[in-house]
Amino acid sequence: MTNRYAITALVENRPGVLNRVVSIFRRPGLNLDSLTVGRTDRPEVSRMTMVLEGTNADAQHVKRELNRLIHVITVEDMNGTPYVTRDLALIKVRATPETKSEILQMCGHYRARVVDAAESSIVIEVVGEEPEIEGLAGLLKPFGIIEMVRAGVVAMGRAENILDTHRERSSWALQRFALEKAS
Template sequence: MQHTLIALVEDKPGVLNRVSSLFRRRGFNIDSLTVGRTDQPGISRMTIVMDSDSAGAERVTSYLYKLVNVIYVDDVTNRPAVNRDLAMMKVSVSASNRTEIIQLVDVFRARIVDVANDSLIIEITGDEDKITGFVEVLRPYGIIEMVRTGIVSMLRGAIAPDSGHAFAMNGNGKMVKVFS
């Protein structure tokens, strides 16, 4: 089963390497990994999707907590969340199929972000199934190139993985939770 973990980490060099090395050393595969800044200065958010049973996900969560620079980890797999992935693909087009491809873009609520005589670059955002379905529909036309960002996840409602917490630097230079 796929598990989605959200980790808040200090935005420092080497943190991503330590996290990915932990997965490698423990024999877990990362299916998707995204990292980005948060609204808290000095804090980045990782969304990690891994294929594991619940016990494996719990072990990884506890291992992550032991890493320096990891502030918070939450397995949001069985909680109400919005998960999104973004893909861009360059598709081969001709005069005879351009209209058909544009109609498919509309049906999937994707966007054309670049137009050339012989190709279109299409951007699509959605859950993993929507993007996979769109790729399969476009494959017969000729996908020249494709890239996907990886999944990002956010809990629904007013809950946040770090609910009720802000972060600040303590006297030892370590990020700590500050209750708000």
């Protein structure tokens, strides 16, 4: 039975890490539905959120293999713990003077906002969980979606479900190397 699994990982911010991570998905032919990478509050550490469409066995396999990577610091499978997710989409939709107000009304329901308006189209920004974004996109479809882009899902555990528990430990070489470069 396939399901959606949100897997988050803290990784060292170094060249080649992304390649190592996505190779874990490529090897058994798993599809990454969404992948986001960004810096954390510490420049040497990046955080990834991966969304996998697959079986529980697939998710466990990915977790096991990610943990083997030297530059992956921690891995968590969000399913089973309370967590929040957000995605962001920009949707460029056809808008005529007749349809514009109807579109804006729909945007209101989704707390979406217009970030660009042209003669025959507008660009809408929507932030929310994936179903919300897909919901709005569905409603806008009849008006004519010209193009759409999504930032990808980011996830964080609620309350004391903390991924970044290794704050005091950073890589010896990065630290030493940085010191030598500075001196």
